[in-house]
Structure formats: structure tokens, C-alpha cells
Amino acid sequence: MSLRQIAKVLVANRGEIAVRILRSCKELGLKTVAVYSDADQTMPHVLMADEAYRIGPPPSKDSYLRMDTLIDVALRAHAQAIHPGYGFLSENAEFSRRVRRAGLLFVGPTPESITAMGDKTEARRLVQAAGVPTVPGTPTPVISEGEARSSCAELGFPVLLKAAAGGGGKGMRIVRSFDDLSASLRAAKSEATSAFGDGRVYIEKYLENPRHIEFQILADARGNVIHLGERECSIQRRHQKVVEESPSVIMTDELRAHMGQTAVMAAKACGYVNAGTIEFLLDHECNFYFLEMNTRLQVEHPVTELRTGVDLVALQLRITDGEPLPLRQEDVQFRGHAIECRICAEDIENDFLPSTGRIVHLHTPQGPGIREDRGVEAGEEVSVYYDPLISKLIVWAATREAALARMLRALEEYEILGVKTNIPLCRFVVSHPEFAAGRFDTHFLQQHFGVEKLPTMTAKEREAVALVCAMADDTSGSRTANPVSARTNARQCGWKSQRILSFRD
């Protein structure tokens, strides 16, 4: 069970993914090291690890992005490996290089693979040479606005401006005419610089109404590469994924085998080792095109874990330790249906502005087929410094229909108070007849969602709310204590009173 070279791992991340990685480390019998900024001092990932080190003030650039600090902590703590999670430095080739130079193991691919696939235009060139179909676009990032203009003329509108250095929707803009090009180019560069430290932007033909389907691959150091099936990620808002599922409704065994093999080819083209994801776009005829490769573990990896029964983080650690893959392609089994909703701190009634605040109430769904990956507890602050992901809610069931019903049930049980969340949006998607019918593409939310479609409270519910707030407010002068409180918590929270009213004839 134990690994040969790794006894202790430093998790260079925070929030839900740090907790996720720590859990698999524990199960493998590894010692763990967490890092935290001043904003994260009491967060679950810090309290869960065997050791925790402060790495700086809240802003990421002063803490979670400080390569020297992270490596220094790993060495001081005598860790053998660093797991970068996703985001932050996970796709930073320089970090991967420095980690290795320091004599540590990087839980991820080689710096060369990260570089090859990290530059989106280079990646396209590389996989094209290996026979993988790609979306038409500029071979290199555009240097000047003039170059951008001529590229647009060549590709034909609409086009998509994309950051060369990273994904996740940052630095991305759709441009439909020459009039919008200038402002969009400026905005894309600015956002890309801020998110990745690299403002280079390239241009791609924008496929209208595509499906976004990605394949999980795993590769060991001996050249064995397998795929673990697809994830359908078409439900997106401004290029940020909201709902992911596996299998995709349009997938057939044949198409899966074909796309899977292509994904494996793309991974081999850059000598890939460890876990990675190949993203494809599909048009309405199910022609697929390589979009990009993500050289890291992805946010939505639990969907694949529930479908295949594989622990991807554990395998990442084993591969890093030098073990060969424990599965051949023919051993990979797909079971049932998995759906994930990303629960984010957003004000969906106010143009999805980030919502910050202290979580005062948290009640998460449980029961059969429910998995929740979360890295924040009640009482903690959701702050501006990091991304708005609070948790991931993933369900598994035998069929898609059952999975949808289960996800709806789980979302109804999910209560978060203190920050606004996109839970009502997730409920909207999962209960929408077009989504249930499998008729959707990346424009689903644009087409169907509107704030006016959100449910409103019934008259009885409003009255119930009024009663609770009024009764709770009656504190004989003091506006700080809530008198109608839980019996068990009354003393701990310093609440002064507790009252039960009932009517009896």
C-alpha cells in the first residue's frame, strides 16, 4: 500500500481541492503538509493536514503563487513531493522545473509537457502533427491589432479571443465584428495578464453551438497511456463550467473509442506522464476537434471517479512514485451516470457578481449516491482573493434519469446562508426539460436562463419568513441576540432565550 519514494506530500493549494488531495494522501498512509495565507488560517485544509505553514498575506501572488516559499516549506518540512492541485501553479512549467531542481517530486507531468501543452498555439501545432483534428485558428498569439484584424478576416467572424497561457474562461472574448475587436482585445489581454501573468492572446474560429466534451487520460512513466472516458461539460456560463456529467448523452461506444484513442494520441504526442485532460469541441454532426489539453487534475474529476471507481489523486501519487498504471484500457469499466454541479458564491440575480461574506449556516445533502467536495466550513469567510467555488456536488445513479432526480433532491437539501450561491441556477438546469432530454450545447444558459425564471416564494412561505424574523427580533431591547434558537446551541452561542409557541385547542 505504501509508496516507495514518497512519505510526505505538500499540497500547494487551498479550498476543496486541497482537502480532496489530503484525503487521498491520508488513505495512502502519507504524511501531509498544508500551506495557508492569512485569509485561510482556520480553513479545513489547514486543520486537516499533519503540518501547516503560513506562506504569506491573502493575495495569491503573495502566497499561493510564491514558488520559492512553497519549495522552501517543502524542504523544511522534509516532504518528498508537491501536489499543485488545479489553478495556481499547477500548469506552471517553471514551478515544475524548480520543484525538480530542488530534489522534490512534482505530482504532475514534466515541465516539457506543461510547456508544450500550456502554450495553446504550440499545443495545436503539436497534436496536428500527430494527426489530431483541431479548430481553425492563428498558429501563434497575435502580436498587434493589425495582425488580429487580418486573422479575423481570414478565419471569418465570429471568432474567439483566447489567452495563450491558460483557460477557465479568463482572457476569453467572442468577437462578432471588426467594431468590437479593439475593446475585446484590450479586455482579453488585461484579464489574461492578471490571471496568468501572460497577456498573449490567440484567435480561433468560434464554433456556434458546439458541445464541449473532454477525455480524462492517465499515463505512467513507462509510456502506458489510457483514457477513462468522457465528461460532458457543455453547461457553461461565460466559458465557466457549471454542470458536468458522464457519460455524454450523444456518446456511443464507437465514438468514445475513437475520441478516446485520439486523446491518448494527443497525450503521447507530448510525452505526457500523470493525469491530464484532452478537451474537444463537437459540432452537430459529431465531428470533433482538439481544443486544448489541461496538464493537471481538473475540477470536475469526481465525475470520472464515480463512473469508473478509480481514485485519480491516488493514481497521480502512485505514478509520481514510479508505479506503472494498474489498469489497461480493456480493464476500464464504466458504470451508471454521474453529474456534478459547481456550487459558487455568486449573486445570480445581479449579473453573477461574486458574493462574499461569512457562511452562517451550512447544511449539505447526504444519502445514497451523494458526494460533496468542499473546502470551507460554516463560520468561515468567502473572500475576494480566490475563486468563487464553494464546493462541488456530485451524484451517481444507475441511469441518467435517476441521476437527475437525485441531483435535484440533493440541491433541494443544500442550504448555504451568508453568501449568495448559484444553487437556484443549478436547480434550473437539472430540472429543465431540454436538459433532461439531452438537447443542449454551450449556449444552453444563454438561450434558456433568465432571472425572471427563478422561482419566487409562495404567500405562505413569505408569511412564515415574516413570523420567524419578527419573533426572533423580539429581544427586549437588544438587537444582537436571536431568542428563538436551537435548544442544544443556546448556551454556546450566548443566545439569551429560547421560546416554543404552540397552539392547542
Added chain:
Amino acid sequence: MRLEIATHPLLQGLTVGTYVVVVAGEEFTVHWNHEEVFVNGKPVKVSIEGVGGNAYSVVTEEARIRVISARVGDNYEVLCAGIPLQVSVETERSRLLKRFAATPGTEMRRAELHAPMPALVVRIEVEVGQTVEIGQGLMILEAMKMENELRALRTGRVKEICVTLGKAVEKGELLIVLE
């Protein structure tokens, strides 16, 4: 119909008061005495119980409704049927006082734009004296690694820009004044 009140031994008794609660734009007047509870003047049969943390069970003849409610500053943050909202509660007296004190027209003359969340000012798109239209971009704030453009909710002229480029602003901080 008899109202039974069970109180914790450490506790104070029931008081008499009238409150005005605003829920999703609707006003409810709630008052009670030692025997009954009234909503908008009508007596209601209801049982309210704290069931753990910030959760309450509201049981009427027709339904059982779960309400999550927590005091945040001067208001209540509430979650009911998956719908989040802010609820204000005032005594009837203070509400009446406020009504007399408000000067009509003051709200129309100034339009203030406040920061909707803590963020960094990364771009100021207008100048003092500039005329703006509804929907026009005024400022770009960055938070949680995404840029958000704040737009004018009405036409007007920029009277004052209260922040500078690069400033980190608090939630609610005054950014721009239009007239």
C-alpha cells in the same frame, strides 16, 4: 384556542410588540400578545420552533415550512424554499418615525454607485463632468480573478469619482456620484 408558551428556565417572558417585516417587497405587520399571534391584523395558528443552528420549523394547519434565518448587521439573511433574501424588521414606531423624516426628492437628485463587493479598481472609464447613459460602463472592478464592469443605472452627469485606479475598495464603499 389557547396559546401555550414554554420558556427555558434561564429566560425572559414573552413581550408585547408590533413589528413590520419586509419580505421580498411585501410588508407584514406582526404582533402578538399573551394569547395570540397576528399577521396583518389576522390571527394565525402557528407553531415556530428552533430546530438546530439557524433553522426554524414553522408549522401551520396547511404546511410545515423550513426557514433558515440569521441576523447579519441590521437585517436578517434568510433562506426559504432555496430562495435567499434579505429581510428587514423594524418596530412599527421606528418605521413611522422614518416616514416623517424622509425628504421627498433627495433620492432623485443624487445617484450614488457603491461597490457591490470588496474589489480592486482596475479601470475608470469616465471623467468628471461627462454625461453618461443608462447601461454605459463607468468602472471596472476586479474580484475573484474576474473583471466586472459596473454600469450606470440611469442617465446623468458624473459629479464625483471617489476612488483612484488601483484602489482596493470595501463592499458598500462609494465609488461614483452622478447627478
